[in-house]
Amino acid sequence: MNASPRRKELTRLAAQLFVQEGFDRTTVRMLAQEMGIKSGSLFHHFKDKQEILAAVIEEGTQNALHIARQTLERSTPSPEDRLRAMARAHLETLFTDRNAHVVALFEWRRLDAESRAHLSHLRDAYEALWVDVIDEALEADLIHGDRFLVSRFVLGALNWTVRWYDPSGPRSPDDLADELVAMIMPQSR
Template sequence: MPRRKAEAGLEPNRRSELLRAAARLFVEKGFDATTTRDIADAVGMRSGSPFYHFRSKQELLKAAMVEGLDAGYGRLLAAIDGIADPGQRLRILVRTHLGTLLEEECHSPMLLGETRALDAAAHAEIAAAFDRYQQPWQATLDQLAQAGRIASAASPVRLLLFGMLNWCKHWYRPDGRLSLDQLADSAVALLLGEPPAKEDGKSSSP
């Protein structure tokens, strides 16, 4: 379905700002409790302006999730390009995912619980975007299992890994003593049962 004329006229930066603000508010307050005014105030628009560009809050939620996941997928592919070793690739996937969550302030992975507000067509679009995002993870876990470096690459392993990483959003402090590199090393060490990687002769563990 073609986008509405008003949506197509929204400047890319403003569109991105609107989607980012809506996603943040949906995470912080919940989809049902977030109002049109809340979203508009967050980006300095009039209270009804977001819905000149998106037909409904539901459309905003779907777009925030799909576009956020697809942007994250693009970052993953760029980060692991040319990386053959699955252990190294897993570490890069984890670090990139944490960067998306905690540095890029992408809230898409945190919004899965709000999809109950969406219709079947929106669910299908989000599921397709999430499937794309999971592909390099599953391929990497499969290689690690084939090499005997993890016991299983079954889908619960991947989903548990996502759950662990996404939960960092609730407790990680950028001004704390743990860097994102150290956090990524610790997560990979937990999964592989290996000591965290060392850099310049020093352990990167906390």
């Protein structure tokens, strides 16, 4: 994909608006204003509004995937550490310059069929990393249950933080991640 610095910057601004207003309520005029251009000029950079959403979601998922892979490379082999590191990385992509990953999670259904088909591979790759880490914890007998169910419950708990967690409050995202891991892995206390 074309990822000129300019386009990346525009995508970043779009992500911010999509989080604030939601995709459907964000107009091309609002996007253009945020980018400091007129609405007509926007279509020089993107074919249509859908393409902006796809660009944001691709960016958000690539970023989450990249950070997760880096995290796993750098982690110790301890399944407990790896799980904690993945949870921290997930919240980091949600709350530290958060916007694109949030859009990827909460505006997924607004994608047209074509983009969804293309991007679902990326999302699957991200989820696969999680299932691997959960698997390691299962094999080490640190947790119990179905690998897919556990993965989805954990990701659900993490994703839902977007609805209630205030990152400017007293608790850090890392604290949050650690508390979640402790919840499903009580012997780690």
